[in-house]
Amino acid sequence: EDQVTQSPEALRLQEGESSSLNCSYTVSGLRGLFWYRQDPGKGPEFLFTLYSAGEEKEKERLKATLTKKESFLHITAPKPEDSATYLCAVLHPYNTDKLIFGTGTRLQVFP
Amino acid sequence: ETGVTQSPTHLIKTRGQQVTLRCSSQSGHNTVSWYQQALGQGPQFIFQYYREEENGRGNFPPRFSGLQFPNYSSELNVNALELDDSALYLCASSARGHEQFFGPGTRLTVL
Numbered sequence: 519e520d521q522v523t524q525s526p527e528a529l530r531l532q533e534g535e536s537s538s539l540n541c542s543y544t545v546s547g548l549r550g551l552f553w554y555r556q557d558p559g560k561g562p563e564f565l566f567t568l569y570s571a572g573e574e575k576e577k578e579r580l581k582a583t584l585t586k587k588e589s590f591l592h593i594t595a596p597k598p599e600d601s602a603t604y605l606c607a608v609l610h611p612y613n614t615d616k617l618i619f620g621t622g623t624r625l626q627v628f629p
Numbered sequence: 630e631t632g633v634t635q636s637p638t639h640l641i642k643t644r645g646q647q648v649t650l651r652c653s654s655q656s657g658h659n660t661v662s663w664y665q666q667a668l669g670q671g672p673q674f675i676f677q678y679y680r681e682e683e684n685g686r687g688n689f690p691p692r693f694s695g696l697q698f699p700n701y702s703s704e705l706n707v708n709a710l711e712l713d714d715s716a717l718y719l720c721a722s723s724a725r726g727h728e729q730f731f732g733p734g735t736r737l738t739v740l
Binding site: 522552554559560561562563564567605607610614615616617618619620621622 | 633635660662664669670671672673674677679684685687717719721723725726728729730731732733734736
C-alpha cells in the first residue's frame with residue numbers, strides 16, 4: 519500500500535538549534551515528493567518538489583534532500599517564525615495528481 | 630497574480646443538511662483538487678477535476694460530489710452531513726502534473 523510516514527510527530531527546538539525532519543515513503547515508482555508548511559487553521563504552503571534520488575533544494579534556512587526511500591527536511595539555525603507543521607506528500611503512482619500525505623511534524627522553536 | 634481562494638471561511642451545519650464549498654483556482658491553472666483534513670491529520674484526497682471532468686477520486690462516498698466550471702473554479706458538495714464530516718476542507722489548484730497550491734481552507738463544523 520502506498521503510504522507516507524513522518525517522524526518525529528513533534529519537535530521542540532531552541533532558537534538556533536539545527537535539526538532534521540524525516541519523511542519515509544513506500545510507493546511503486548516515485549513521480550514526485552513535496553514538502554509543505556502549514557500554520558494552524560490555514561492551508562498548506564508549498565515549499566519544495568523533489569523528483570529523483572540525490573536531488574536537493576534549498577530555501578532560506580530549509581534544505582530538502584531525497585533518497586530512494588526517504589526525504590529529509592533540514593532546518594538550520596531555526597527561528598521562532600519557523601514554528602509550524604511540516605507536511606510531506608508523494609504523488610500517487612497512477613492517479614495523475616493525487617497527493618498522499620503524511621500526518622506531519624509539528625515544529626516548535628522557542629527563543 | 631491572485632492565489633487560490635475559498636469560501637466561506639467557516640461554516641456550521643447540522644447533521645443531515647447539505648453544504649456547498651467554493652474554490653477559485655490560481656490564474657493559469659486548469660486542475661483543481663479537493664482534500665479533507667481532520668484535526669491532527671494530513672489532508673486526504675477527495676477528488677480532482679481537470680477541464681471540467683472528474684479525474685480521480687479518493688475513498689469518499691458518493692454523497693461527496695463536485696463540479697468544475699469553464700473558468701476552472703470549482704465546487705464541493707456534501708449531502709446528508711454526518712458528524713465525522715467536520716474538518717478543514719482544502720482546495721488546491723495546479724497546472725496538470727505540477728505543484729499544487731492550496732487555498733486557506735473552509736472549516737466545516739457539523740453539529
